[in-house]
Amino acid sequence: xxxxxxxxSRVRRELLYLVEKNATVVVVGHTGCGKxxxxxxxxxxxxxxxEGSKVLCTQPxxxxxVSVAHRVAEEMGAVVGxxxxxxxxxxxxxTDEGGSTSSIEFxxxxxxxSLMQRDPLLSPYTVVMVDEAHERSLATDxxxxxxxxVQRRRPDLRVIISSATIDAEALATxxxxxxxxxxxxxxxxxxxxxxxxxxxxxxxxxxxxxVKIHKNERPGDVLVFFPGEEDVSQALELIEEQNDFERxxxxxxxxxxxxxxxxxxxxxxxxxxxxxPRNHRKVVLSTSVAETSLTIDGIAYVVDCCFQRExxxxxITSLESVVxxxxxxxxxxxxxxxAGRVRPGKCFRLCTREAYESGLLPExxxxxxxxSELSHVVLQLKALGVDNIMSxxxxxxxxxxxxxxxxxxxxxxxxxxxxxxxxxxxxAHMAELPVHPTVAKPLLVSGELGCVEELLIVAAVMxxxxxxxxxxxxxxxxxxxxxxxxxxxxxxVTYLNVYKGFLEAKRSPGWCDRHCVNYNAMMKVLGVKSQxxxxxxxxxxxxxxxxxxxLPVRKALAHGLFANSAVLSSTSTDGKGRATYTTVRGKVVxxxxxxxxxxxxxxxxxxxxxxxxxxxxxxxxFEVLAxxxxxxxxxAPHFYTSPGVG
DNA sequence: GAGCACTGC
Numbered sequence: 249x250x251x252x253x254x255x256x257s258r259v260r261r262e263l264l265y266l267v268e269k270n271a272t273v274v275v276v277g278h279t280g281c282g283k284x285x286x287x288x289x290x291x292x293x294x295x296x297x298x299e300g301s302k303v304l305c306t307q308p309x310x311x312x313x314v315s316v317a318h319r320v321a322e323e324m325g326a327v328v329g330x331x332x333x334x335x336x337x338x339x340x341x342x343t344d345e346g347g348s349t350s351s352i353e354f355x356x357x358x359x360x361x362s363l364m365q366r367d368p369l370l371s372p373y374t375v376v377m378v379d380e381a382h383e384r385s386l387a388t389d390x391x392x393x394x395x396x397x398v399q400r401r402r403p404d405l406r407v408i409i410s411s412a413t414i415d416a417e418a419l420a421t422x423x424x425x426x427x428x429x430x431x432x433x434x435x436x437x438x439x440x441x442x443x444x445x446x447x448x449x450x451x452x453x454x455x456x457x458x459v460k461i462h463k464n465e466r467p468g469d470v471l472v473f474f475p476g477e478e479d480v481s482q483a484l485e486l487i488e489e490q491n492d493f494e495r496x497x498x499x500x501x502x503x504x505x506x507x508x509x510x511x512x513x514x515x516x517x518x519x520x521x522x523x524x525p526r527n528h529r530k531v532v533l534s535t536s537v538a539e540t541s542l543t544i545d546g547i548a549y550v551v552d553c554c555f556q557r558e559x560x561x562x563x564i565t566s567l568e569s570v571v572x573x574x575x576x577x578x579x580x581x582x583x584x585x586x587a588g589r590v591r592p593g594k595c596f597r598l599c600t601r602e603a604y605e606s607g608l609l610p611e612x613x614x615x616x617x618x619x620s621e622l623s624h625v626v627l628q629l630k631a632l633g634v635d636n637i638m639s640x641x642x643x644x645x646x647x648x649x650x651x652x653x654x655x656x657x658x659x660x661x662x663x664x665x666x667x668x669x670x671x672x673x674x675x676a677h678m679a680e681l682p683v684h685p686t687v688a689k690p691l692l693v694s695g696e697l698g699c700v701e702e703l704l705i706v707a708a709v710m711x712x713x714x715x716x717x718x719x720x721x722x723x724x725x726x727x728x729x730x731x732x733x734x735x736x737x738x739x740x741v742t743y744l745n746v747y748k749g750f751l752e753a754k755r756s757p758g759w760c761d762r763h764c765v766n767y768n769a770m771m772k773v774l775g776v777k778s779q780x781x782x783x784x785x786x787x788x789x790x791x792x793x794x795x796x797x798x799l800p801v802r803k804a805l806a807h808g809l810f811a812n813s814a815v816l817s818s819t820s821t822d823g824k825g826r827a828t829y830t831t832v833r834g835k836v837v838x839x840x841x842x843x844x845x846x847x848x849x850x851x852x853x854x855x856x857x858x859x860x861x862x863x864x865x866x867x868x869x870f871e872v873l874a875x876x877x878x879x880x881x882x883x884a885p886h887f888y889t890s891p892g893v894g
Numbered sequence: 895g896a897g898c899a900c901t902g903c
Contacts, residue, residue, distance in 0.1 A: 309900060336902095362903040385900070476898065510899065536898060557898040570898065616900095624902095631903085682902035713900080723896075776902095783903070826895095842895045860897065870897070 254282030255431050263287070263429050264294050267375065267406050271399055272423035275410040277431030279585050283410050284312075284379050285320050288352045292324075296374045296406070297351035304370075305377040306357045308385045309541065310336045317354045335359040357387035364394055365631055365679070369402055377408040381419065382578050383540070384615040384644070386625055392643045394632065396423060413578040415612055422643050436588035438550075442601040450553040450598055451479055455486045457551045457596050458531050462503050468548025468593070469530040471538060473583050475555040475572045477509045480533045487531065502527060508534040508542070513718055514768055520544070539582055543589070550587040552580060554599040554609065560619045563649035565834040566811070568621075569861030576613040580604070615644045622646055622654040623685045627663055630670045631679035637668075657811055660887040661689050677787050682779065683711050686857075689808035691784060699794035700784065702744055702801045708777035709743040709769075710857060710871070716746055716773075717843070718766040729764040734845035738854070738873040740805055741798050742845050747773065806875050809855040810884040814838055814869060815877060816852050829854065829869070832880065832888070841868040853877040 256277065266273045277283050284305065291303045307313050317334040326332050333350030336359065355363070357378070363370070370376065376395060381388055395407050409419050409426070420426040447453035454472050461470055474480050487505040495501045508520040521544055524530035532544055536556060556575040561568050575583075580597065587593030597604065617625070626637055634640050637651055658664045663675035663685060670676055678688040687707045694703035709716055719726055733745040746763075750770050753759035760767035781791075794800045814829035817837070827850045829838050838859055840847045846854065857871035881888045 310902095311900095356901060358900095358902045365903065383900090387901070478896090511897080539899085541899070559898065572898095628903085680903050711902085715897085779902090841897080843897075847895090858897090862897075868897085 254286060255280075256282035256286045259429055259431055260286075260290055264290055266427040266429055267291070267296075267408065270427040271403065271405070272407045272409065272420070272426035274416045274420045274423075274426050274428045275408060275431065276413070276416045276428065277410070278412050279582065280589065281431045283431060284316055285323065287377060287408065287410070288320060288354075289324065291375050292351055300372065301374045302351055302353055302372045303375045303377070304353045304355060304360070304373050305379055306355050306360050306388075306391065307379050308357055308383050308388060310356050311541070313354045313356055320352060320354075335363070357385060357391050360391050361387055361394070361628055361632075362682075364398075365628075368632065369398060370405065373405070375406040375408060377410060379410045380412070380540075381409045382411040382413045382415065382612060384612070384617070386616045386620060389615055389617045389643055390625060390628065392419075392422070393641050396641055397634075399423075412582065413612060415578075419643075436590070436592045438584050438588040438592065439594045440584060441594060441596050442604065443596075443598050444600065446600055446603065447598050450474075450555060451482050452486065453598050454551050454553055455483055455490065457598070458487065458503075459490060461549050461551070461596070462529055462531075465549065465594070467529065469524065469532065469544070469546045470549040470551060471532045471534060471544060471547045471586055472551040472553075473534060473536065473539065474553055475535070475557045477511060477535060479553070480507045480509055480535060483533045487533075502529060503531060504528050505531045505533060508532050508538060508544075510535065510537050510714065511718075513766070517542070536579070538586065539579060544586070545590065547586055547589065548591065548593045550584055550593065550595040552583045552595060552597050554580065554597055554604075556613070558613060558619065561621045561650070563621075563647060563653045565831070565836050566621075566653060567831070567834070567836060567838075567859045567861060567867055574599075574609045576610050577604070578612045580609065617642065617644055617646050618650075620646075620650075622650050623657045623661075626651065626654040627658055627670075627675070627679050627685055630658075630664065630668075631676065635669070656887075658685060660811065660884050661685055661808065663689075673787075680787065681783055683707055686808040686811070687711065690804040690806075691780065692787075692789070693807045694800075694804045695784075695789040695792065697794070697800040697804050698792040699797075699800040699804055700789060700791050701793040702798075703804050704777045704780050704784070705747045705773070706740045706743055706801065706805065707780055708773045709747070710740070711776050711780075712769055712772040714766060714769045714772070715843075716743060716766055716769050718760075718764055718769075720761060720764045726764040729762075730845060732763070735798070736846075736849060736851070736874065737798050737802055738846050738851075739844050739871045740857075740873050741801060744798075744801070746770075802873060802875060803879070805873055806855060806879050806883055809857065809873065810880055811887060812856045812859065813875075813880055814854055814856065814859075816850055831859070831867075836867055837865075838867040838869055840872050841870050843870065844872045846872045846874060849874070851875075853880075 288305050313334050321328045321332040332352045335355035416428050491501045504524045506520040584595035663678045681688040694700045735741050757767045813832040817828045851874035855873045856869035859869045862868045
């Protein structure tokens with residue numbers, strides 16, 4: 249397909265003219281208008297890739313990078329790795345550094361940040377297009393700030409920002425008055441219908457809406473968006489009850505409800521993506537995975553609860569919380585668009601039109617940059633030569649507290665010196681590792697402590713976000729299986745046993761199923777582990793193993809995680825018999841989360857990977873490591889002796 | 895008694 253019928257083709261000439269005349273152009277257009285696949289080809293055909301120069305297009309997600317590269321190559325009659333290439337880590341690299349012949353390259357935003365550490369002026373590129381900029385991921389915001397900086401030294405560099413929403417003005421202003429071009433329309437129209445009154449419970453309202461669609465609307469599958477996994481399972485139960493009720497009345501039970509969320513095994517996810525049996529209507533009950541990451545064919549109706557869950561980092565306590573809040577209009581539009589992929593569809597929003605139009609729903613979500621822990625971003629910027637982080641040209645500046653926290657942690661980790669300059673070699677090496685600074689430091693000290701192999705495994709598991717554990721036949725069974733691997737030293741050390749078992753079982757998916765281990769997560773662990781090993785090897789670190797000795801492993805981890813410490817409270821329980829802890833810094837009351845192998849052990853002092861607020865006054869620690877309290881002052885003397893702390 | 899979603903040097 250040539251893409252001639254796509255909405256983007258109507259603005260081709262205008263777009264090319266604007267790119268010629270302006271340093272920066274903002275393109276506004278919804279998903280499906282063809283901008284991602286067509287704009288790079290327009291640029292290619294109009295001379296922007298002449299004489300070995302290149303056009304780069306970035307995406308927030310790796311999966312999209314790979315699939316778009318293949319689609320564009322196919323449209324051009326080229327092969328991936330030839331005229332069209334991509335940069336992605338966990339997939340086989342299809343372009344190499346300098347000698348690549350690709351005219352059009354696709355990469356993730358993250359990969360562009362790392363590319364800029366090696367080639368700050370992006371010398372071979374004439375145009376960089378930042379796609380899906382409205383998603384405002386951490387990496388997107390970093391890329392936008394960096395590109396603006398590069399443009400000052402390379403006035404010839406063209407930047408195209410593509411966004412699905414109307415915050416185009418803000419983006420254009422940030423780039424000193426960029427040109428704006430709008431792409432009207434999508435492939436198919438979607439009718440938007442609103443609730444007449446605000447719903448008292450979005451779960452039952454969503455289920456009622458599904459039932460109404462099933463009774464009154466033409467055939468076509470339904471996709472329902474819920475904020476979280478818990479909502480998905482409740483809705484699933486309600487629809488099954490409804491089906492039972494229909495059966496008893498002798499009605500048709502041709503409604504097929506299917507859950508879809510990140511935490512499910514892939515086989516179950518695929519089930520939700522498969523077409524329903526003939527004459528049945530499929531209802532996919534999903535979290536926001538289906539908003540951007542997964543595409544389901546045959547969806548004609550979308551039901552949107554109009555809520556989403558967002559993670560917030562509190563720099564004062566250094567703890568995170570996950571809150572349910574009204575979704576942004578940008579998400580609402582994206583979700584609705586999922587109904588119009590194959591033919592005109594309908595979207596039922598469970599908020600009122602007044603609520604939508606009066607500003608009760610924000611235009612866009614708070615950018616990740618303003619609700620995240622920033623030590624990794626700060627370290628990256630330092631490595632890119634941005635000396636004064638506070639005065640970096642942020643498109644949305646993070647809070648001063650969050651930046652101070654990040655600088656403080658990086659200083660305590662030894663990545664920055666007294667003057668906040670990157671230390672050498674430690675800070676520079678930490679910046680070269682594709683993991684969070686609290687994980688990079690343990691990896692780097694593992695050489696001296698003789699436990700490189702063990703740290704590679706633990707760091708890989710910590711970096712692969714999806715849990716190593718997976719529900720098999722119920723929570724009880726998972727608990728039972730987990731205990732087979734569990735050790736008193738904690739979750740991180742337990743991972744070593746899981747990894748060992750996985751290798752001894754020759755990476756068998758069946759073994760994983762029987763032991764409630766997530767096969768996909770383990771395969772990713774293998775990939776990340778070998779990637780980390782080549783990075784460490786490149787830094788001159790020699791391989792070693794501590795075998796059955798776990799003390800060096802815990803010590804190495806403590807070198808990175810010391811800031812996340814909590815001690816067992818003397819007044820021991822929360823009323824339900826569970827021990828409470830107090831974070832050493834911040835003095836917040838917290839508990840060991842049920843998912844941890846240590847949730848009954850009550851060690852005196854623990855380090856955690858993350859602590860999340862799970863209730864109004866409840867914080868829980870995920871991934872917990874048992875340590876000796878005197879390690880804290882030993883490993884981070886300044887951190888634990890400053891006034892008012894410790 | 896159970897955690898939105900992504901990614902990388």
